[in-house]
Amino acid sequence: MFALSRSTVSLASRAALRRSFVVSQQAADKHTLVLVRHGESTWNLENKFTGWYDCPLSPKGHEEVKEAGQLLKKEGIKPDIAHTSLLQRAIRTLWHVLEQSELMWIPVQKAWQLNERHYGALQGLDKQETVDKFGKDQVLVWRRSYDVPPPTVDRSSPHHPDNDPRYAGFEFADEFTESLATTLDRVVPYWNESIVPQIKDGKTVMIAAHGNSLRALVKHLDGIDESTISELNIPTGTPLIYELDDNLKPIPQEGAIAPLQGRYLGDQDAIRARIEGVKNQTK
Numbered sequence: 047m048f049a050l051s052r053s054t055v056s057l058a059s060r061a062a063l064r065r066s067f068v069v070s071q072q073a074a075d076k077h078t079l080v081l082v083r084h085g086e087s088t089w090n091l092e093n094k095f096t097g098w099y100d101c102p103l104s105p106k107g108h109e110e111v112k113e114a115g116q117l118l119k120k121e122g123i124k125p126d127i128a129h130t131s132l133l134q135r136a137i138r139t140l141w142h143v144l145e146q147s148e149l150m151w152i153p154v155q156k157a158w159q160l161n162e163r164h165y166g167a168l169q170g171l172d173k174q175e176t177v178d179k180f181g182k183d184q185v186l187v188w189r190r191s192y193d194v195p196p197p198t199v200d201r202s203s204p205h206h207p208d209n210d211p212r213y214a215g216f217e218f219a220d221e222f223t224e225s226l227a228t229t230l231d232r233v234v235p236y237w238n239e240s241i242v243p244q245i246k247d248g249k250t251v252m253i254a255a256h257g258n259s260l261r262a263l264v265k266h267l268d269g270i271d272e273s274t275i276s277e278l279n280i281p282t283g284t285p286l287i288y289e290l291d292d293n294l295k296p297i298p299q300e301g302a303i304a305p306l307q308g309r310y311l312g313d314q315d316a317i318r319a320r321i322e323g324v325k326n327q328t329k
């Protein structure tokens with residue numbers, strides 16, 4: 047009763063082969079990319095402009111990113127390689143996420159090009175005091191306009207990258223600051239040169255970075271225009287999952303919060319509250 051004729055078996059196995067080909071084709075057509083902004087830092091907590099200042103995670107930040115790692119593990123997403131900045135809040139975030147998802151062994155590349163946007167002479171200032179001094183509109187221009195940079199620092203400032211050994215060998219302007227546009231000018235080349243080849247090679251890539259370096263990257267990925275990007279705030283410690291097609295265009299994900307096409311993992315109400323929290327740092 048269980049005997050199948052030769053032709054039935056070969057028909058069945060050909061159908062199975064076809065199915066597995068379709069499945070592997072679909073898998074080959076899709077590339078998973080994981081983005082995560084670092085957890086809350088001590089200067090986020092103190093509401094200070096941070097930029098390239100190298101502050102650690104706050105106790106809450108450590109917890110946020112441990113949870114991010116558990117969410118990734120639960121979702122079964124396993125990065126093959128990770129990239130992060132030269133700043134400890136992003137590096138530590140990556141370590142926690144990899145530890146929680148049992149992937150501490152994967153290769154990690156660190157690059158200043160993934161750093162937060164340099165906040166020039168605003169670094170270290172209290173955000174609310176800066177609003178009180180310069181007005182809400184001016185501060186919003188510095189925080190969220192596309193190409194108006196904050197005031198610069200020169201080489202006499204401890205915030206100038208020439209005074210920090212980790213940037214030795216790189217050249218920065220005497221009068222230094224960054225807008226989102228100039229941040230994008232270093233994030234996107236790094237993406238194209240160091241990350242795209244890995245994705246095309248079939249790797250699942252994770253990037254642990256910063257609010258504004260990730261805003262620059264998603265502007266590029268999602269093709270967000272300059273006025274819409276000024277409204278976008280990225281929550282701390284929340285995995286953002288993209289599925290990219292073979293041309294590395296995002297495949298819109300169910301539950302994505304516009305204008306992003308990737309989806310955040312976790313409690314969506316809590317995520318929206320975190321997004322509002324970033325926005326409201328300067329009321």
Ligand SMILES: O=C(O)[C@@H](CO)OP(=O)(O)O
Binds near residue numbers: 095096163
């Ligand atoms: O201070 C900073 O470096 C960034 C991120 O924390 O702040 P903002 O969201 O104001 O650009």
